[in-house]
Amino acid sequence: MANTTVYQAFRDTAQQWGDKPFVCTLPETAEIYGIEAGELTYGQALERIDALRAGYAAAGYGHGHRVGILLENRPVFFLHWFALNSLGVSIVPINPDLRAAELEYLIGHSEMIMAIALPSRHQDLVEAAQRAGQPFAIMADGDVPPMVERAASRSCDIPDENSECALLYTSGTTGRPKGCMLANQYFHYAGEWYRDIGGLVSLEHGKERMLTPLPLFHMNAMACSTMAMIKTGGCLISLDRFHPRSWWDSVRDSGATVVHYLGVMPAILMKAAASEKDREHSVRFGFGAGVDRGLHPIFEERFGFPLLEAWAMTETGAGASIIANHEPRHIGTSCFGKEMPVVEVLLRKDDGEPAQAGENGELLVRSAGDNPRYGFFSGYWKDPAATDEAWEGGWFHTGDIVCRDEEGYLHFVDRKKNVIRRSGENIAAVEVENIMQQHPLVRSIAVAAVPDAIRGDEVMALVVPHNPIETQEQREQAAQEIVQWGLTQLAYFKVPGYVLFVDALPLTSTNKIQRGELKTVALAALENPACVNTNHLKKRQEA
Structure with a gap:
């Protein structure tokens, strides 16, 4: 069988490196997730993948179906992904921070027929599917797959490199998020690009241990990190998320040779007091984007490894990835x-x-x-x-x-593009406006990015209320009510961190928002004493 699907790439690596570790779960991540810590070898993983594959095949899943996965960064994400991929089923990774309005859109738009999800989110997903009018089944890891009610559209075709492997959603600049169709070939090339680019990015076969706190519902961890390790027989150490206090312990204890980062991470790590252990690690390079140009050289000097700035998009994959992997890297600038x-x-x-x-x-x-x-x-x-x-x-x-x-x-x-980038997450201003506009206090709304020392951008909302709001106490109460409601509809990071009530929005002659003027007004609003800071409300919401 030719190596054309992601499953086949994994199978080939498992046959060559069966005793090598594929994924490592550190004790801290295991405790948070309530799973066992330790490593899973390629051979062990393949056995479990093939068992899942048989179960899905028996239930009728096949080429042309789509299935959602909401398992966060647990190792079972990979097992279900590869098992489904072997049958030609495309997966739709679901951001666990998504809430009611987002889930309804995602399920309806993607036409997923089933989701494998954490039990705590089953009700949310089922209710969202009902609102979307989408026929839908749900299961947890370990359950017997529910039987399929309709045959796959391409059941007669053998999955190949052009078959859809995943549907990843990105921020839409003119409305709802867009679903990017990603073929098997997209993932193959991402791993091969990472494996072969050379320079300061050197991967040794059968030896690398790559640590990432980035989510598996983004292309970086899903395509770059995962496929690079599969293409080289390396071990992926996937954290539940970035924990500043335990980061270096995780790096040292895992034996990480490569780390992936977001620009916000170096800024937070540099706040810790210098230690004699700062260079006690095995990391050869970091791969990421958005590091503060002023901190870049200081970080490398202190911790002893280069942060290699890269550029890519979900749409481009590795087809147009660009990275500063050769000297001179022009550290301290925005060079990639x-x-x-x-x-x-x-x-x-x-x-x-x-x-x-x-x-x-x-x-x-x-x-x-x-x-x-x-x-x-x-x-x-x-x-x-x-x-x-x-x-x-x-x-x-x-x-x-x-x-x-x-x-x-x-x-x-x-x-x-009209996109706000907060802590590595792309936020479409139009999506936030369309949802927040539905609150009864809001007559009209416009959102823009304002600078944040740690997160890069924060969301500022200018709100024209239906009725006048005259006192600061009323402003704070109204702003909190709007934001609290927004947290039930949108992922927490999309909801405004600042709210300013205004008499009118900057509009064009055709009543469209003047985005350039809006940015200027939003920046000035930070100095306005009437502006309400709602950042303290923006926390990850539990199920």
Whole structure:
């Protein structure tokens, strides 16, 4: 059988490296999840995957079905994913922070027929499916899969590299989140790209131990980390999340040789007092994005390993990933390296002309060669118009503003798209506005990013109330009521951290929000004593 699916890639590695550890669960993560700590070898994992595969096949799951997975970063996520993938079933990873409105949309839009989820979330998912009008079954890890009621649309076709492996949702800039269809080939190439890029990114076969606190419902952990380890016979150490106080203990105790990071992490780690143990670890490099340029050189000097800044999107996958994996890395700037020969880059100004060295332009990318979409997503589910728009002119339009210096290095400048980036999460302003608009106190609302020293961005909401709100006490009460309600509808990180009640929003002549003016107003609002800080309410919600 050819190595065309993710399952087959894992099977081939298990046959070669059967006794090597595939995943490691540290005691802290195990205690939080209520599971056993320790390691699972490739051989052991394959046995469990094949057992799950038989159960799913007996229940009728097949090529063309979609199944949701809400298991957080537990090792069983991989087992169910690969078992389903072997049958041609595409998975829809579900962010556990999603709430009522988001789950209803996700289930209905994806048309998933079943979900494997934590028991504490079963009721939420079932109720969301009912509101969406989507036929839906649910199970927990360890349950017998429920029988399928309708046959798979491609049951007669053998899954191959072009078959959909996963449907990942990203922030939509003009409305609801978009479902990115990701084929098996997307995942294969992500692992091969990571394995082969070289320079400061050197992976030794059968020896690497990669630690990541990033969620498996994002492409970084799901495609880059997981597939890089499968392609090299390495061990993935997946934390439940980033814990600053125990981070270095986790790094040391796990024997991690590579760590993945978000830009917020170095800023938090640098707050701890210096210690003689700061360099007592086995890490050779960190892979991530968004580190504060001022902290970048200081962090590397203190902890003794490079933080390699990279750029990619769910849509681009490794087809246009760019990373500063060679010296000079221009540490202390926003440089993320140069593109490799397999990637083509064009920076285009607002007037449509190519940007010259030192000029800002939107980053347009494609794969070099005969297939400009090689390694990219297959398209947006149910939205071919958006797919065509993103690929206008044969280039993928990223929405990121970038500048190339005289030496050819690329530097991130800003986001052209109306997206707020908070602690590594992309938040579509329009989605937040559309949901929050439904609160009875809100006549109209606009949200924008404001700077946050730790998280990068925070969400600021300008709200025009239905009725005048005159006193600060009334403002605080109304803001808390709106935000508390928002937490039942949206993931906590999307809900406004600041609320300012205003008489009117900055609008164009056609009554659309003036996004440029909004950013200016939102920034000034931070200094307004009438602005209500609601950050203390933004905590992960339990089921």
